Amino acid sequence: MKESDILGLLHHQNLVSLYGRTSRHCKKHMLVYEYISNGTLSKHLHESSSDKLPWQTRLNIAIETATALVFLHDSSVIHRDVKGSNILLDENFTVKVADFGFSRSLPDHVTHVTTIPVGTRAYIDPDYYTSGRVSNKSDVYSFGVVLFELISSIHPSLVAGTDNETLAQFAKRKILNNELNEIVDQSFSCGSDDNILDMISAVAELAFQCVQCPKEFRPSMKQVLETLEGISKGKWGFNQMT
Template sequence: MNEVEILTYLRHQNLVSLYGCTTHHCRELLLVYEYIPNGTVANHLHGERVKPRSLCWTTRMSIAIETTSALAYLHASDVIHRDVKTNIILLDNNFCVKVADFGLSCLFPNDITHVSTAPQRNPGYVHPQYHECYQLTDKSDVYSFGVVLVELILSKPAMDISRHRHEINLSTMAINKIQNHKLHELVDPCLGFDSDYEVRKMITKVAELAFQCLQNESDSRPFMENVLGVLKGIQSEDCAMKNAEVVDIHKDDVVLLTSESPMLSPSR
Protein backbone atom coordinates (compact mmCIF):
# COMPACT_ATOMS: atom_id res chain seq x y z
CA MET A 1 0.00 0.00 0.00
CA ASN A 2 2.94 2.29 0.67
CA GLU A 3 4.21 1.79 -2.89
CA VAL A 4 0.75 2.38 -4.35
CA GLU A 5 0.28 5.58 -2.37
CA ILE A 6 3.64 6.98 -3.46
CA LEU A 7 3.73 5.87 -7.10
CA THR A 8 0.21 6.90 -8.01
CA TYR A 9 1.26 10.55 -8.23
CA LEU A 10 4.88 10.16 -9.43
CA ARG A 11 5.75 10.19 -13.15
CA HIS A 12 9.34 10.20 -14.37
CA GLN A 13 11.06 8.54 -17.32
CA ASN A 14 13.57 6.85 -15.00
CA LEU A 15 11.06 5.51 -12.46
CA VAL A 16 9.40 2.15 -13.04
CA SER A 17 5.70 2.61 -13.88
CA LEU A 18 3.02 1.12 -11.69
CA TYR A 19 0.11 -0.07 -13.87
CA GLY A 20 -2.19 -1.04 -11.04
CA CYS A 21 -2.90 -3.55 -8.30
CA THR A 22 -5.17 -6.51 -7.79
CA THR A 23 -6.25 -9.10 -5.24
CA HIS A 24 -7.71 -11.38 -7.92
CA HIS A 25 -6.87 -15.07 -7.26
CA CYS A 26 -4.85 -14.05 -4.21
CA ARG A 27 -5.51 -12.85 -0.68
CA GLU A 28 -2.51 -10.53 -0.86
CA LEU A 29 -2.30 -7.29 -2.80
CA LEU A 30 -0.40 -7.82 -6.05
CA LEU A 31 1.28 -4.86 -7.74
CA VAL A 32 1.54 -4.80 -11.54
CA TYR A 33 4.58 -2.96 -12.91
CA GLU A 34 5.96 -2.44 -16.39
CA TYR A 35 8.35 -5.23 -17.34
CA ILE A 36 12.02 -4.24 -17.46
CA PRO A 37 13.85 -7.08 -19.25
CA ASN A 38 17.57 -6.51 -18.78
CA GLY A 39 18.06 -7.19 -15.08
CA THR A 40 19.62 -4.86 -12.54
CA VAL A 41 22.83 -2.85 -12.45
CA ALA A 42 24.07 -5.26 -9.78
CA ASN A 43 23.50 -8.17 -12.18
CA HIS A 44 25.73 -6.53 -14.79
CA LEU A 45 28.45 -5.33 -12.42
CA HIS A 46 29.02 -8.40 -10.25
CA GLY A 47 26.13 -10.81 -10.83
CA GLU A 48 24.91 -13.42 -13.28
CA ARG A 49 24.83 -11.03 -16.27
CA VAL A 50 28.48 -9.99 -16.07
CA LYS A 51 30.18 -10.05 -19.48
CA PRO A 52 33.60 -8.68 -20.48
CA ARG A 53 33.26 -4.99 -21.36
CA SER A 54 29.44 -5.19 -21.38
CA LEU A 55 29.23 -1.96 -19.39
CA CYS A 56 31.66 0.56 -20.85
CA TRP A 57 32.34 3.77 -18.96
CA THR A 58 30.02 5.81 -21.19
CA THR A 59 27.14 3.47 -20.33
CA ARG A 60 27.98 3.63 -16.63
CA MET A 61 27.96 7.42 -16.73
CA SER A 62 24.51 7.36 -18.33
CA ILE A 63 23.30 4.94 -15.65
CA ALA A 64 24.63 7.25 -12.92
CA ILE A 65 22.99 10.34 -14.45
CA GLU A 66 19.61 8.69 -15.07
CA THR A 67 19.56 7.23 -11.55
CA THR A 68 20.41 10.61 -10.05
CA SER A 69 17.72 12.25 -12.17
CA ALA A 70 15.11 9.86 -10.74
CA LEU A 71 16.29 10.37 -7.16
CA ALA A 72 16.43 14.16 -7.53
CA TYR A 73 12.84 14.04 -8.81
CA LEU A 74 11.79 11.97 -5.78
CA HIS A 75 13.40 14.42 -3.38
CA ALA A 76 11.75 17.36 -5.16
CA SER A 77 8.47 15.48 -4.64
CA ASP A 78 9.16 15.13 -0.89
CA VAL A 79 9.90 11.40 -1.15
CA ILE A 80 12.90 9.59 0.34
CA HIS A 81 13.61 6.28 -1.36
CA ARG A 82 15.41 4.82 1.70
CA ASP A 83 16.69 1.72 -0.12
CA VAL A 84 18.98 3.01 -2.89
CA LYS A 85 21.28 0.24 -4.16
CA THR A 86 22.32 -1.31 -7.46
CA ASN A 87 19.75 -4.10 -6.97
CA ILE A 88 16.85 -1.68 -7.38
CA ILE A 89 18.21 0.05 -10.51
CA LEU A 90 16.62 -1.84 -13.41
CA LEU A 91 17.85 -1.68 -17.01
CA ASP A 92 15.95 -2.02 -20.26
CA ASN A 93 17.44 -3.50 -23.43
CA ASN A 94 19.09 -0.15 -24.24
CA PHE A 95 20.57 0.07 -20.72
CA CYS A 96 18.23 2.91 -19.80
CA VAL A 97 17.49 3.15 -16.06
CA LYS A 98 14.25 2.45 -14.23
CA VAL A 99 14.50 2.91 -10.47
CA ALA A 100 12.20 0.50 -8.62
CA ASP A 101 11.26 -0.96 -5.22
CA PHE A 102 9.49 1.70 -3.18
CA GLY A 103 8.47 -0.58 -0.32
CA LEU A 104 10.63 1.34 2.15
CA SER A 105 10.05 4.77 0.65
CA CYS A 106 8.24 7.46 2.58
CA LEU A 107 6.83 10.92 2.12
CA PHE A 108 9.05 13.58 3.65
CA PRO A 109 7.11 16.83 4.20
CA ASN A 110 9.06 20.09 4.25
CA ASP A 111 8.12 20.88 7.86
CA ILE A 112 10.05 17.97 9.38
CA THR A 113 13.81 17.44 9.61
CA HIS A 114 14.08 13.65 9.50
CA VAL A 115 12.22 10.34 9.54
CA SER A 116 12.81 7.84 12.35
CA THR A 117 12.77 4.21 11.24
CA ALA A 118 13.53 0.70 12.39
CA PRO A 119 16.98 -0.66 11.44
CA GLN A 120 17.36 -0.97 7.67
CA ARG A 121 18.62 -3.82 5.57
CA ASN A 122 21.71 -3.65 3.34
CA PRO A 123 24.22 -2.13 5.79
CA GLY A 124 26.70 -1.49 2.97
CA TYR A 125 24.49 1.37 1.75
CA VAL A 126 23.58 2.97 5.08
CA HIS A 127 25.50 5.98 6.39
CA PRO A 128 27.33 5.49 9.73
CA GLN A 129 25.21 8.00 11.65
CA TYR A 130 22.08 5.96 11.00
CA HIS A 131 23.05 3.30 13.52
CA GLU A 132 23.28 5.93 16.24
CA CYS A 133 19.80 7.42 15.93
CA TYR A 134 17.92 5.49 13.16
CA GLN A 135 17.00 8.76 11.48
CA LEU A 136 16.84 9.28 7.72
CA THR A 137 16.82 12.38 5.54
CA ASP A 138 17.22 13.01 1.82
CA LYS A 139 20.98 13.08 2.51
CA SER A 140 20.68 9.37 3.47
CA ASP A 141 19.78 8.63 -0.16
CA VAL A 142 22.80 10.70 -1.20
CA TYR A 143 25.10 8.51 0.90
CA SER A 144 23.61 5.34 -0.58
CA PHE A 145 24.03 6.74 -4.08
CA GLY A 146 27.68 7.44 -3.27
CA VAL A 147 28.07 3.70 -2.74
CA VAL A 148 26.37 3.10 -6.11
CA LEU A 149 28.90 5.42 -7.78
CA VAL A 150 31.75 3.44 -6.19
CA GLU A 151 30.21 0.19 -7.46
CA LEU A 152 30.05 1.64 -10.97
CA ILE A 153 33.77 2.40 -10.78
CA LEU A 154 34.93 -0.82 -9.10
CA SER A 155 32.37 -3.42 -10.30
CA LYS A 156 32.37 -4.85 -6.77
CA PRO A 157 29.44 -5.43 -4.34
CA ALA A 158 28.80 -3.02 -1.48
CA MET A 159 29.45 -5.73 1.12
CA ASP A 160 31.64 -8.80 0.72
CA ILE A 161 32.81 -10.81 3.75
CA SER A 162 35.37 -12.61 1.59
CA ARG A 163 37.39 -9.40 1.31
CA HIS A 164 39.99 -8.28 3.85
CA ARG A 165 38.32 -7.20 7.10
CA HIS A 166 39.18 -3.55 6.44
CA GLU A 167 37.65 -3.80 2.96
CA ILE A 168 34.43 -5.71 3.63
CA ASN A 169 32.51 -2.44 3.38
CA LEU A 170 33.05 -1.01 -0.10
CA SER A 171 32.55 2.60 0.97
CA THR A 172 35.26 2.30 3.63
CA MET A 173 37.65 0.78 1.10
CA ALA A 174 36.93 3.50 -1.46
CA ILE A 175 37.32 6.38 1.00
CA ASN A 176 40.70 5.07 2.16
CA LYS A 177 41.99 4.57 -1.37
CA ILE A 178 40.77 7.96 -2.60
CA GLN A 179 42.27 9.77 0.39
CA ASN A 180 45.60 8.04 -0.20
CA HIS A 181 45.57 8.80 -3.94
CA LYS A 182 45.34 5.11 -4.82
CA LEU A 183 42.19 5.16 -6.93
CA HIS A 184 44.04 3.29 -9.69
CA GLU A 185 44.18 0.24 -7.43
CA LEU A 186 40.37 0.07 -7.33
CA VAL A 187 39.08 0.82 -10.82
CA ASP A 188 37.67 -2.05 -12.87
CA PRO A 189 40.49 -2.83 -15.38
CA CYS A 190 38.01 -3.16 -18.26
CA LEU A 191 37.19 0.58 -18.13
CA GLY A 192 40.50 1.72 -19.63
CA PHE A 193 41.59 3.86 -16.68
CA ASP A 194 45.29 3.28 -17.46
CA SER A 195 45.03 3.57 -21.24
CA ASP A 196 42.46 6.32 -21.93
CA TYR A 197 43.24 9.77 -20.53
CA GLU A 198 39.69 11.10 -20.93
CA VAL A 199 38.19 8.07 -19.19
CA ARG A 200 40.73 8.39 -16.37
CA LYS A 201 39.86 12.07 -15.92
CA MET A 202 36.12 11.35 -15.82
CA ILE A 203 36.45 8.43 -13.40
CA THR A 204 38.63 10.54 -11.11
CA LYS A 205 36.01 13.29 -11.01
CA VAL A 206 33.19 10.81 -10.35
CA ALA A 207 35.27 9.24 -7.56
CA GLU A 208 35.73 12.70 -6.01
CA LEU A 209 31.96 13.19 -6.18
CA ALA A 210 31.38 9.79 -4.57
CA PHE A 211 33.79 10.81 -1.81
CA GLN A 212 31.65 13.88 -1.10
CA CYS A 213 28.47 11.79 -1.03
CA LEU A 214 30.06 9.36 1.46
CA GLN A 215 30.89 11.93 4.12
CA ASN A 216 29.89 10.87 7.65
CA GLU A 217 28.22 14.19 8.43
CA SER A 218 25.04 14.63 6.43
CA ASP A 219 25.57 18.40 6.16
CA SER A 220 28.84 17.73 4.34
CA ARG A 221 27.08 15.78 1.58
CA PRO A 222 25.67 17.56 -1.47
CA PHE A 223 21.98 17.55 -2.33
CA MET A 224 20.91 15.10 -5.01
CA GLU A 225 20.13 17.95 -7.39
CA ASN A 226 23.74 19.16 -7.03
CA VAL A 227 25.03 15.63 -7.64
CA LEU A 228 23.02 15.53 -10.86
CA GLY A 229 24.47 18.85 -11.97
CA VAL A 230 28.06 17.68 -11.37
CA LEU A 231 27.53 14.42 -13.25
CA LYS A 232 25.98 16.22 -16.22
CA GLY A 233 28.89 18.66 -16.18
CA ILE A 234 31.41 15.82 -16.30
CA GLN A 235 29.54 14.19 -19.16
CA SER A 236 29.15 17.43 -21.16
CA GLU A 237 32.83 18.26 -20.68
CA ASP A 238 33.71 14.88 -22.16
CA CYS A 239 31.37 15.50 -25.11
CA ALA A 240 32.91 18.92 -25.67
CA MET A 241 36.41 17.42 -25.69
CA LYS A 242 35.38 14.81 -28.26
CA ASN A 243 33.78 17.46 -30.47
CA ALA A 244 36.92 19.60 -30.19
CA GLU A 245 39.03 16.66 -31.31
CA VAL A 246 36.83 16.21 -34.39
CA VAL A 247 37.09 19.91 -35.23
CA ASP A 248 40.88 19.82 -34.83
CA ILE A 249 41.12 16.88 -37.20
CA HIS A 250 39.05 18.73 -39.79
CA LYS A 251 41.26 21.82 -39.44
CA ASP A 252 44.36 19.75 -39.96
CA ASP A 253 42.87 18.22 -43.08
CA VAL A 254 42.07 21.66 -44.47
CA VAL A 255 45.58 22.97 -43.75
CA LEU A 256 47.15 19.92 -45.35
CA LEU A 257 45.05 20.26 -48.48
CA THR A 258 45.55 24.01 -48.92
CA SER A 259 49.30 23.89 -48.33
CA GLU A 260 49.63 21.51 -51.24
CA SER A 261 47.55 23.71 -53.49
CA PRO A 262 49.55 25.41 -56.33
CA MET A 263 48.01 28.75 -55.42
CA LEU A 264 49.68 28.59 -51.98
CA SER A 265 53.01 27.13 -53.00
CA PRO A 266 56.21 29.07 -52.03
CA SER A 267 56.99 29.87 -55.68
CA ARG A 268 53.77 31.84 -56.03
Protein backbone atom coordinates in the same frame (compact mmCIF):
# COMPACT_ATOMS: atom_id res chain seq x y z
CA MET B 1 2.56 5.99 2.44
CA LYS B 2 2.59 2.54 0.81
CA GLU B 3 4.68 1.65 -2.26
CA SER B 4 1.57 1.49 -4.43
CA ASP B 5 0.48 4.93 -3.22
CA ILE B 6 3.88 6.48 -3.97
CA LEU B 7 4.09 5.01 -7.47
CA GLY B 8 0.45 5.83 -8.09
CA LEU B 9 1.17 9.50 -7.49
CA LEU B 10 4.67 9.83 -8.96
CA HIS B 11 5.45 9.30 -12.64
CA HIS B 12 8.90 9.74 -14.16
CA GLN B 13 10.79 8.22 -17.07
CA ASN B 14 13.44 6.87 -14.67
CA LEU B 15 11.02 5.29 -12.17
CA VAL B 16 9.50 1.86 -12.75
CA SER B 17 5.83 2.20 -13.73
CA LEU B 18 3.06 0.66 -11.67
CA TYR B 19 0.35 -0.71 -13.96
CA GLY B 20 -2.11 -1.85 -11.31
CA ARG B 21 -2.82 -3.86 -8.20
CA THR B 22 -5.16 -6.56 -7.04
CA SER B 23 -8.46 -5.66 -5.42
CA ARG B 24 -8.48 -4.95 -1.70
CA HIS B 25 -10.83 -7.93 -1.41
CA CYS B 26 -8.18 -10.40 -2.67
CA LYS B 27 -6.41 -12.57 -0.12
CA LYS B 28 -3.02 -11.63 -1.55
CA HIS B 29 -2.05 -8.05 -2.28
CA MET B 30 -0.01 -7.93 -5.50
CA LEU B 31 1.34 -5.07 -7.57
CA VAL B 32 1.75 -5.22 -11.35
CA TYR B 33 4.77 -3.38 -12.78
CA GLU B 34 6.11 -2.78 -16.25
CA TYR B 35 8.52 -5.48 -17.41
CA ILE B 36 12.14 -4.31 -17.48
CA SER B 37 13.98 -6.70 -19.79
CA ASN B 38 17.66 -6.07 -19.05
CA GLY B 39 17.73 -6.93 -15.36
CA THR B 40 19.51 -5.06 -12.59
CA LEU B 41 22.66 -2.98 -12.47
CA SER B 42 24.04 -5.48 -9.94
CA LYS B 43 23.67 -8.30 -12.46
CA HIS B 44 25.65 -6.43 -15.09
CA LEU B 45 28.40 -5.43 -12.66
CA HIS B 46 28.85 -8.62 -10.67
CA GLU B 47 27.77 -11.67 -12.67
CA SER B 48 30.60 -13.21 -14.68
CA SER B 49 28.21 -14.14 -17.50
CA SER B 50 27.43 -10.47 -18.18
CA ASP B 51 29.42 -8.35 -20.62
CA LYS B 52 31.39 -5.46 -19.12
CA LEU B 53 29.48 -2.22 -19.22
CA PRO B 54 31.44 0.48 -21.08
CA TRP B 55 32.25 3.64 -19.17
CA GLN B 56 29.82 5.92 -21.00
CA THR B 57 26.97 3.51 -20.24
CA ARG B 58 27.94 3.51 -16.56
CA LEU B 59 28.06 7.30 -16.47
CA ASN B 60 24.65 7.52 -18.14
CA ILE B 61 23.27 5.08 -15.55
CA ALA B 62 24.63 7.29 -12.77
CA ILE B 63 23.07 10.42 -14.32
CA GLU B 64 19.66 8.81 -14.86
CA THR B 65 19.60 7.33 -11.34
CA ALA B 66 20.49 10.73 -9.89
CA THR B 67 17.74 12.29 -12.02
CA ALA B 68 15.20 9.88 -10.51
CA LEU B 69 16.37 10.63 -6.97
CA VAL B 70 16.21 14.40 -7.52
CA PHE B 71 12.62 13.94 -8.70
CA LEU B 72 11.78 11.89 -5.60
CA HIS B 73 13.38 14.42 -3.25
CA ASP B 74 11.58 17.29 -4.99
CA SER B 75 8.40 15.28 -4.36
CA SER B 76 9.28 14.95 -0.63
CA VAL B 77 10.00 11.22 -0.89
CA ILE B 78 13.08 9.43 0.50
CA HIS B 79 13.78 6.12 -1.24
CA ARG B 80 15.73 4.55 1.70
CA ASP B 81 16.96 1.54 -0.31
CA VAL B 82 19.09 2.88 -3.15
CA LYS B 83 21.31 0.03 -4.37
CA GLY B 84 22.44 -1.74 -7.51
CA SER B 85 19.74 -4.39 -7.38
CA ASN B 86 17.03 -1.71 -7.26
CA ILE B 87 18.35 0.01 -10.38
CA LEU B 88 16.71 -1.74 -13.33
CA LEU B 89 17.80 -1.36 -16.95
CA ASP B 90 15.62 -1.64 -20.03
CA GLU B 91 16.71 -2.86 -23.47
CA ASN B 92 18.38 0.51 -24.14
CA PHE B 93 20.05 0.57 -20.70
CA THR B 94 17.68 3.32 -19.59
CA VAL B 95 17.40 3.39 -15.79
CA LYS B 96 14.20 2.48 -13.97
CA VAL B 97 14.57 2.90 -10.20
CA ALA B 98 12.44 0.31 -8.39
CA ASP B 99 11.39 -1.04 -4.98
CA PHE B 100 9.68 1.64 -2.93
CA GLY B 101 8.77 -0.70 -0.08
CA PHE B 102 10.96 1.23 2.39
CA SER B 103 10.28 4.71 1.00
CA ARG B 104 9.04 7.50 3.26
CA SER B 105 7.03 10.55 2.33
CA LEU B 106 8.01 13.67 4.26
CA PRO B 107 5.42 16.21 5.42
CA ASP B 108 5.87 19.74 4.12
CA HIS B 109 8.79 21.65 5.68
CA VAL B 110 10.13 18.50 7.41
CA THR B 111 13.74 17.57 6.55
CA HIS B 112 14.03 14.24 8.36
CA VAL B 113 12.06 11.62 10.23
CA THR B 114 13.08 9.11 12.90
CA THR B 115 12.50 5.46 12.04
CA ILE B 116 13.95 2.01 12.63
CA PRO B 117 16.86 1.74 10.15
CA VAL B 118 16.02 -0.39 7.11
CA GLY B 119 17.79 -1.15 3.86
CA THR B 120 20.88 -3.06 2.80
CA ARG B 121 23.71 -2.66 5.31
CA ALA B 122 26.55 -1.93 2.89
CA TYR B 123 24.55 0.94 1.38
CA ILE B 124 23.03 2.39 4.57
CA ASP B 125 24.04 5.85 5.74
CA PRO B 126 25.99 5.33 9.03
CA ASP B 127 24.35 8.44 10.55
CA TYR B 128 20.92 6.96 9.84
CA TYR B 129 21.98 3.53 11.09
CA THR B 130 23.12 4.86 14.47
CA SER B 131 20.50 7.59 15.05
CA GLY B 132 17.44 6.36 13.17
CA ARG B 133 17.10 9.84 11.63
CA VAL B 134 16.61 9.49 7.87
CA SER B 135 16.77 12.37 5.40
CA ASN B 136 17.48 13.03 1.75
CA LYS B 137 21.18 12.88 2.63
CA SER B 138 20.69 9.19 3.49
CA ASP B 139 19.86 8.55 -0.18
CA VAL B 140 22.91 10.61 -1.14
CA TYR B 141 25.14 8.28 0.90
CA SER B 142 23.63 5.18 -0.71
CA PHE B 143 24.05 6.72 -4.15
CA GLY B 144 27.70 7.40 -3.37
CA VAL B 145 28.15 3.68 -2.76
CA VAL B 146 26.52 3.01 -6.15
CA LEU B 147 29.02 5.41 -7.76
CA PHE B 148 31.91 3.49 -6.20
CA GLU B 149 30.29 0.29 -7.47
CA LEU B 150 30.10 1.70 -11.01
CA ILE B 151 33.76 2.72 -10.90
CA SER B 152 35.11 -0.50 -9.44
CA SER B 153 32.66 -3.33 -10.28
CA ILE B 154 33.28 -4.43 -6.66
CA HIS B 155 30.29 -5.70 -4.69
CA PRO B 156 29.54 -3.23 -1.87
CA SER B 157 29.41 -5.83 0.90
CA LEU B 158 32.61 -6.74 2.78
CA VAL B 159 35.55 -6.40 0.41
CA ALA B 160 37.73 -9.49 0.08
CA GLY B 161 41.25 -9.06 1.45
CA THR B 162 40.33 -6.22 3.81
CA ASP B 163 39.72 -6.03 7.54
CA ASN B 164 35.92 -6.34 7.19
CA GLU B 165 35.62 -3.10 5.21
CA THR B 166 32.58 -2.24 3.12
CA LEU B 167 33.16 -0.84 -0.36
CA ALA B 168 32.58 2.71 0.90
CA GLN B 169 35.20 2.32 3.65
CA PHE B 170 37.65 0.62 1.30
CA ALA B 171 37.25 3.23 -1.44
CA LYS B 172 37.57 6.18 0.95
CA ARG B 173 40.79 4.74 2.37
CA LYS B 174 42.26 4.19 -1.09
CA ILE B 175 41.37 7.71 -2.23
CA LEU B 176 42.88 9.27 0.90
CA ASN B 177 46.06 7.27 0.22
CA ASN B 178 46.14 8.42 -3.44
CA GLU B 179 45.53 4.83 -4.55
CA LEU B 180 42.42 5.32 -6.67
CA ASN B 181 43.88 3.10 -9.38
CA GLU B 182 43.55 0.14 -7.00
CA ILE B 183 39.75 0.33 -6.97
CA VAL B 184 39.09 1.21 -10.62
CA ASP B 185 37.78 -1.66 -12.76
CA GLN B 186 40.82 -3.02 -14.60
CA SER B 187 38.99 -2.86 -17.92
CA PHE B 188 39.22 0.94 -17.61
CA SER B 189 42.65 1.31 -16.03
CA CYS B 190 44.30 -0.66 -18.86
CA GLY B 191 44.15 0.93 -22.28
CA SER B 192 41.54 3.63 -21.60
CA ASP B 193 42.16 7.12 -22.94
CA ASP B 194 42.99 9.96 -20.58
CA ASN B 195 39.52 11.50 -20.95
CA ILE B 196 37.84 8.40 -19.51
CA LEU B 197 40.35 8.19 -16.67
CA ASP B 198 39.77 11.87 -15.87
CA MET B 199 36.01 11.28 -15.76
CA ILE B 200 36.45 8.26 -13.49
CA SER B 201 38.65 10.30 -11.15
CA ALA B 202 36.04 13.08 -11.02
CA VAL B 203 33.21 10.62 -10.30
CA ALA B 204 35.34 9.02 -7.56
CA GLU B 205 35.80 12.44 -5.93
CA LEU B 206 32.05 13.01 -6.11
CA ALA B 207 31.36 9.58 -4.57
CA PHE B 208 33.82 10.44 -1.79
CA GLN B 209 31.81 13.60 -1.04
CA CYS B 210 28.53 11.64 -1.05
CA VAL B 211 29.68 9.22 1.68
CA GLN B 212 31.02 11.85 4.07
CA CYS B 213 30.00 11.76 7.72
CA PRO B 214 28.32 13.63 9.27
CA LYS B 215 25.65 14.07 6.63
CA GLU B 216 25.96 17.87 6.64
CA PHE B 217 29.17 17.51 4.62
CA ARG B 218 27.39 15.69 1.79
CA PRO B 219 26.05 17.44 -1.31
CA SER B 220 22.36 17.41 -2.17
CA MET B 221 21.15 15.15 -4.97
CA LYS B 222 20.69 18.26 -7.13
CA GLN B 223 24.36 19.10 -6.66
CA VAL B 224 25.29 15.51 -7.42
CA LEU B 225 23.25 15.49 -10.63
CA GLU B 226 24.65 18.79 -11.85
CA THR B 227 28.18 17.60 -11.13
CA LEU B 228 27.64 14.34 -13.04
CA GLU B 229 26.18 16.23 -15.99
CA GLY B 230 29.22 18.51 -15.94
CA ILE B 231 31.58 15.53 -15.87
CA SER B 232 29.81 14.03 -18.89
CA LYS B 233 30.54 17.30 -20.75
CA GLY B 234 34.20 17.32 -19.76
CA LYS B 235 33.91 19.68 -16.80
CA TRP B 236 35.71 18.28 -13.78
CA GLY B 237 35.19 19.16 -10.14
CA PHE B 238 32.42 19.30 -7.60
CA ASN B 239 29.60 21.71 -8.42
CA GLN B 240 29.15 23.94 -5.37
CA MET B 241 25.63 25.28 -5.01
CA THR B 242 24.27 27.75 -2.51
